[in-house]
Amino acid sequence: MNAMTFAEHAATLQAAYQALLETEPKLRARERAARLNVSEAELIAAQCGVTASPLTGTAQEIFRELPTLGSVMVLSRNDWCVHERHGEYEQVDAEKGIGLVLGKDLDLRMFFSMWKTQFAVLEGERRSVQFFDGAGVAIHKVYLTEHSNVAAFDALIAKFGNGEATWPQTAAYPVDETPSQAxxxxxxxxxxxxxxDTHGFFPMLRKHNVSRLGALQAAGNDLAQSVAIDATEIMLQAAAASELAIMCFVGNRGIVQIHSGPVQKLVRTGPWYNVLDPKFNLHLNTEAIASCWVVNKPTSDGWVTSLEVYAANGELIVQFFGVRKPGVPELPEWRALMESLCSTPLAK
Known part of the structure; x- marks a missing residue:
């Protein structure tokens, strides 16, 4: 695409973007893109509300530089749930197709085959590095805070930001045709x-060629039990009241982002149920919840239970566990909380 054609694309999208802002100024970036029938990556490339520099190199190469930024806020989301966590990139394994970040505050699992484009983004005084998949959907965003290393951000742009501006080539992913019945x-x-081991669950689904929700529906109530639609709110309120440490997993095609620890401040804002703690924010659209399940899996450390929340299309929105490490049994307080949500007993 030549420079003029790129400029025309950008100008057209900028005009539509400004018109949308005048009528609906409070929309999030993903919602703005949906309203304009474009991808979020195209909004960024067109400099809609931001100044953006396309970054060259692979996502893995950029990830290996992220520890230099110091303390940041990282954001991963899907259509129905936003997961935000403050911390530093400490142990980063980003050499192959599957990556890992571990540390005191950040816990990430990356699936780099889905990562296609990335930008350094300035939105007023706010600086970020943003990664997108092949459909132009945001996978992961890294925001600088008052505790971050701005010089390292500038160095990252100097190292990777010499790419020519090109219009993102996006394509919708094919519909998942995995059978929904076992x-x-x-x-x-x-x-x-x-x-x-809980990590054996996904390979089991592939072997039996069934969707995750389809497996829950087939397993039997002692292994997977449908519970009240407001089970997440009940669980979070109970966990906050008892200071119970939980794990919260939110993912998309390219990443799973995990919080481990207690939750404290719970606030509803319209359809969104929120955790608003100093280092962890969660924003869950409860109107999008089609079903909630308590899921019970045997492991070498004993039974492990989770609360799983699904959208109407069968996709997993968010998943919760009690805090635990391999080799350590499940917290009995978490197990009791999960059992309290169930109408019939779980396998023991």
Whole structure:
């Protein structure tokens, strides 16, 4: 695409963007893109409300530089839930297709085959590094705070920001056609009962060619039980009241972002139920919740339970566990909380 064509694309989108801002100024970036029938990556490339520099190199190469930024706020989301966490990139493993970030505050799992474009973004005084998938949907955003290293951000732009501005080439991902019903319920249940680690669950789904929600519906109430639609709010309120440490997983095609620890300040704002703590914010659109499930898996450390929240299209919105490490049994307080949500007993 030549420079003039790029400029025309950008000018057209900027005009539409400004008109939208006048009528709906409080929309989030993803909502603005949806209203304009473009991807969020295209909004960034067109400099809509921001000054953006496309970054060259791979997402892995950029990730290995993120520890230099110091303390930041990282944001990962899907269509229905936003997960924000403050901390530093400490242990970064970003050499291969699957990456890992571990540290006192940040816990991330990256699936880099989905990461296609990235930008350094200035929005007023706010600086960020933003990553997008092949559909132009935001995977992960890294925002500088008052505690961040601005000089390191400038150095990152100097190192990777010499790319020519090109219009993002985006394409919708194909619809997931994994069957939503188990072909052999007895075999699936037997495989579930044979699990020794929660990480074996996804391979089990692939082997039996069934969607995650389809497996829950087939497993039996002692292994997966549908619970009240407001179970997440009940759980968070109970956890906050008892200072129970939880784990909160929010993911999209390219990443899973995890919070481990207690929650304190819970606030509803319209359809959004929020955790508003100093280092952790969660924004959950409860109007998008189609079902909630307590899921019970056997492991070598004993039974492990989770609360899983699903959208109408069957996609996982958010997942909660009690805080635990491999080799350590599940917190009994968490187990009791999960059992209190259920109308029939779980397998023990």
């Amino acid at each position: 072909q052999d319920t007895a075999a699936l249940r037997a495989a579930w009962l044979a699990l020794t």
